[in-house]
Amino acid sequence: xxxxxxxxxxxxxxxxxxxxxxxxxxxxxxxxxxxxxxxxxxxxxxxxxxxxxxxxxxxxxxxxxxxxxxxxxxxxxxxxxxxxxxxxxxxxxxxxxxxxxxxxxxxxxxxxxxxxxxxxxxxxxxxxxxxxxxxxxxxxxxxxxxxxxxxxxxxxxxxxxxxxxxxxxxxxxxxxxxxxxxxxxxxxxxxxxxxxxxxxxxxxxxxxxxxxxxxxxxxxxxxx
Amino acid sequence: xxxxxxxxxxxxxxxxxxxxxxxxxxxxxxxxxxxxxxxxxxxxxxxxxxxxxxxxxxxxxxxxxxxxxxxxxxxxxxxxxxxxxxxxxxxxxxxxxxxxxxxxxxxxxxxxxxxxxxxxxxxxxxxxxxxxxxxxxxxxxxxxxxxxxxxxxxxxxxxxxxxxxxxxxxxxxxxxxxxxxxxxxxxxxxxxxxxxxxxxxxxxxxxxxxxxxxxxxxxxxxxx
Numbered sequence: 001x002x003x004x005x006x007x008x009x010x011x012x013x014x015x016x017x018x019x020x021x022x023x024x025x026x027x028x029x030x031x032x033x034x035x036x037x038x039x040x041x042x043x044x045x046x047x048x049x050x051x052x053x054x055x056x057x058x059x060x061x062x063x064x065x066x067x068x069x070x071x072x073x074x075x076x077x078x079x080x081x082x083x084x085x086x087x088x089x090x091x092x093x094x095x096x097x098x099x100x101x102x103x104x105x106x107x108x109x110x111x112x113x114x115x116x117x118x119x120x121x122x123x124x125x126x127x128x129x130x131x132x133x134x135x136x137x138x139x140x141x142x143x144x145x146x147x148x149x150x151x152x153x154x155x156x157x158x159x160x161x162x163x164x165x166x167x168x169x170x171x172x173x174x175x176x177x178x179x180x181x182x183x184x185x186x187x188x189x190x191x192x193x194x195x196x197x198x199x200x201x202x203x204x205x206x207x208x209x210x211x212x213x214x215x216x217x218x219x220x221x222x223x224x
Numbered sequence: 225x226x227x228x229x230x231x232x233x234x235x236x237x238x239x240x241x242x243x244x245x246x247x248x249x250x251x252x253x254x255x256x257x258x259x260x261x262x263x264x265x266x267x268x269x270x271x272x273x274x275x276x277x278x279x280x281x282x283x284x285x286x287x288x289x290x291x292x293x294x295x296x297x298x299x300x301x302x303x304x305x306x307x308x309x310x311x312x313x314x315x316x317x318x319x320x321x322x323x324x325x326x327x328x329x330x331x332x333x334x335x336x337x338x339x340x341x342x343x344x345x346x347x348x349x350x351x352x353x354x355x356x357x358x359x360x361x362x363x364x365x366x367x368x369x370x371x372x373x374x375x376x377x378x379x380x381x382x383x384x385x386x387x388x389x390x391x392x393x394x395x396x397x398x399x400x401x402x403x404x405x406x407x408x409x410x411x412x413x414x415x416x417x418x419x420x421x422x423x424x425x426x427x428x429x430x431x432x433x434x435x436x437x438x439x440x441x442x443x444x445x446x447x448x
Binding site: 149 | 318323355
């Protein structure tokens, strides 16, 4: 990809682009890479060297944490133009928590060098303000995740997961395994399977190998 | 309290104080209040008008969320010089999640007017940077809370709670009810009571009305 195309992608996807000086823009182009990721590819983990800030151009990423015993919970999904700064934790001393980041679909992303984004934010208060807004946003999302995880029943959370996949894909066939759902919700596969079977008995959905067909969206929305 | 004392308290407790202009300092003094809170007093809740940024001078505060059914989970505790910006959510459009804030001990705090801290951060990049660091810090703490809540057993979390109270108070007598512990951990009182009774049988602690005497700290540390 040549620098003109890269500049265009940066301009389209970075809300602070128009607040940069031409010198900052030139450095940004130089310090950014456009990278394709395959579905399922692990972009960043606790053991990674510092990847940098990831800006999703198209596709979908999942940010999750995992336990020593292999259980997982999804924190956020990155949809179009969403940005992950947690993968640049090395340059922000107050980000002390390491996450995992994987592509959920074939995706295209901008990766901005960690040290560069830090120095840019030190010198440009629009960028600094952008990072504050983004972090406040992720903090709010995380608090809301805690609320749902602690206070809602697993039945309700499985139903919510299926409805949000339905809304995301515009399809009543959801291509997930029971383990995928458990790994999104921080639960165990067995518990999720039990709930899906209960939903099937209630004619809310039909389970097949590797996919679930939703039969009654309203019914799923009413699960408490 | 006169302005000279107030200035001294602000200087001691705000890391960015020395980066303010004398004009900003004068406005800060004018826009700050020093307020005493009684143990148990609710400082801020979802229904509050916008309280402002709270800086703990001495005492202890608890930030928590609660469910419609009355269950609670503690997100953070504010110990000496800790700062809560979530109680100024009205001026930060990306803080979309409302928390509750209560004094856990008789406490003294600085409350800085919300609109003032916003305009200060818009004009002073040290303050903006301070807010970014603080928010990154709270995001990291929240992610770590999710990890503990989802992946650790309730037994382990009850043991950890007792040990952290022991470290906080330097006393092996912890003045809490079973409901207090449940409300800290986002759990139900019955589940916590069952675990405490198990610990008592194992000679790890002794339960009395309104307090728990820890008998074996090492034993509690080894609970998985």
